Amino acid sequence: MTLPGDGTPLQPSPALAAWRAVAPATPLDYADGHRGLVVTDHALARALLEDPRFSMQPARMPRGPGAPAAVDGDPPDPLDDAGREAQRASLLSLDGAEHARLRRAVAAGFALKRVRARGPAVAATVASALARFRAEGSPNDLWRRFAQPVAARTHCQVLGVPPDQEDAWVDLFVEPAPAQERHDFIRRLVALRRADPGEDVVSGLLARPDVTDPEVEGLLFMLMLSGRDSVAYTITTTVLALLRHPGQLAALRADPALVGPAVEEFMRVSAMFLTLFPRTAREDVELAGCPVAAGTTVSVSAVAANRDPQRWDRPDELDTGRDAFGHLGFGHGIHGCIGQQLARVEITEAVRQVLLGLPGLQLVAAEQLAPLPFAHPVATYEAGELLVRWDATAPA
Known part of the structure; x- marks a missing residue:
């Protein structure tokens, strides 16, 4: 059994619901030939993600159509010893x-107090990006020309990348680049922040006596590659969802304070991760009546778990007034998204300003309305072009 490729972010493959109706976990083939499981049941998914008897190793990737090739054991990019x-x-x-x-x-760099303090800076970043987006004219691609710049600029600000290095960061960490060049960039940034610390993640890590220099570099490598794409994806997919539900769009536009609470529902219905990073059982485990033998790799489908009818009524419907607490859009447990509070602020501010700043907003075309190749070997959806038009003569 392989992952289905016929789903889209707002309309997942019917195979997921069919699997869940039969059992909470279904056999799944992995790229290295392993036969493991995929979890589609919400309760089992949360239990597994909380369970320390499951390991992140080995890093097996599920088999599915159109996923970039990468399996455990592939030769890595050449790197120096450090x-x-x-x-x-x-x-x-x-x-x-x-x-x-x-x-x-x-986590100290993404604590709620620090995230809230960044609110005005995030709002200013969004406003600047939206002004450029409007100036480029209608129609325009919301994904590439608005959502991606918002996510990239905020990512750089939080990590501590100076403004004059943001283009270099995009070239290295948004676009494909050799791993050694990425590490070299991180080392230059660390040296800069060691000499001139600020209120950013790099400076915070350097100030901790319990983290070594190689650990700082490794953590930054992960952070440079994580989070930015999922924020841009969620902004884009959320706007598309609202354009397909004009009544709910109008309600949020009439009361923008409702956008923040609605982010949980946006994360539920438009989860990016068809499957989260896999876990492997260290020992024989039984969870919610499901036996998992030692050595078995299991992928949790956030998309399927977020639409489990045992957890939510009308799970396939977007309802911005719903209490979507417990969704797995940010993962869950000890490996849950470390920057999720910042992501909430970014998504809220971006969606709010789009609704208020683009009067008469209409959908022209959206690539993600048809199935796209997975964006990552772990099996994540791609946002794709979102072409929108608006009344350019109306005041913002």
């Missing part, structure tokens, strides 16, 4: 006490 040592500090490859220690170090 780069290879730094790579061992990735939170996506660690478990237990080492993971907990390094996650605490990173």
